Amino acid sequence: MYETWEELENSIQNCKKCKLFQNRTNIVFGTGNKEADLMFIGEGPGADEDLQGEPFVGKAGKLMNMAFLALGIKREEVYIANIVKCRPPSNRNPEEDEAVACLNYLRNQVILVKPKIIVLLGSVALKNILGKEYGITASRGKWIEKKGIWYMPTWHPAALLRDDTKKIDFIKDLKLVLNKISDI
Numbered sequence: 001m002y003e004t005w006e007e008l009e010n011s012i013q014n015c016k017k018c019k020l021f022q023n024r025t026n027i028v029f030g031t032g033n034k035e036a037d038l039m040f041i042g043e044g045p046g047a048d049e050d051l052q053g054e055p056f057v058g059k060a061g062k063l064m065n066m067a068f069l070a071l072g073i074k075r076e077e078v079y080i081a082n083i084v085k086c087r088p089p090s091n092r093n094p095e096e097d098e099a100v101a102c103l104n105y106l107r108n109q110v111i112l113v114k115p116k117i118i119v120l121l122g123s124v125a126l127k128n129i130l131g132k133e134y135g136i137t138a139s140r141g142k143w144i145e146k147k148g149i150w151y152m153p154t155w156h157p158a159a160l161l162r163d164d165t166k167k168i169d170f171i172k173d174l175k176l177v178l179n180k181i182s183d184i
Ligand code: URA
Pocket: 042, 043, 044, 045, 046, 049, 054, 055, 056, 057, 058, 060, 061, 082
């Protein structure tokens, strides 16, 4: 574990801990307020994120930005990161070995940010952070507390692009988050 952002960010620069390094343009480390109370964890970079080096800047990210705007969440006030920092080919899910290889970076980010609440965006984030026994359909919208951090699983923004009804759930879940953050 690194105690400073500089050390952590330096440690990832030439990462070859898994095969995803082979096709990456940029490592997508994370973005936002490094002292945020609220953190969002997605799955992994897509094509746009790989090109720009920033999480959630493509189609799904734009939809998430619209939800943020509607709810008064400022992107620069929260911290946003992913389970894996390099793009899986053809946007497939990260494989087990890739997620395991990358997770210590994310754990270190969580330790440095010290968020009160973490929103888990989709099944990959949920299972890798809280355990394989959790399913997104049953877990979304329900608080789970572990080691002093409150987790709110919700749909991945890409799922909202495919199914409009999930947008309502997503907004509902983020409203729960906003209500709680003012209480803790
Ligand atoms: N999907 C993710 O899970 N993360 C991103 O950064 C972009 C799309």
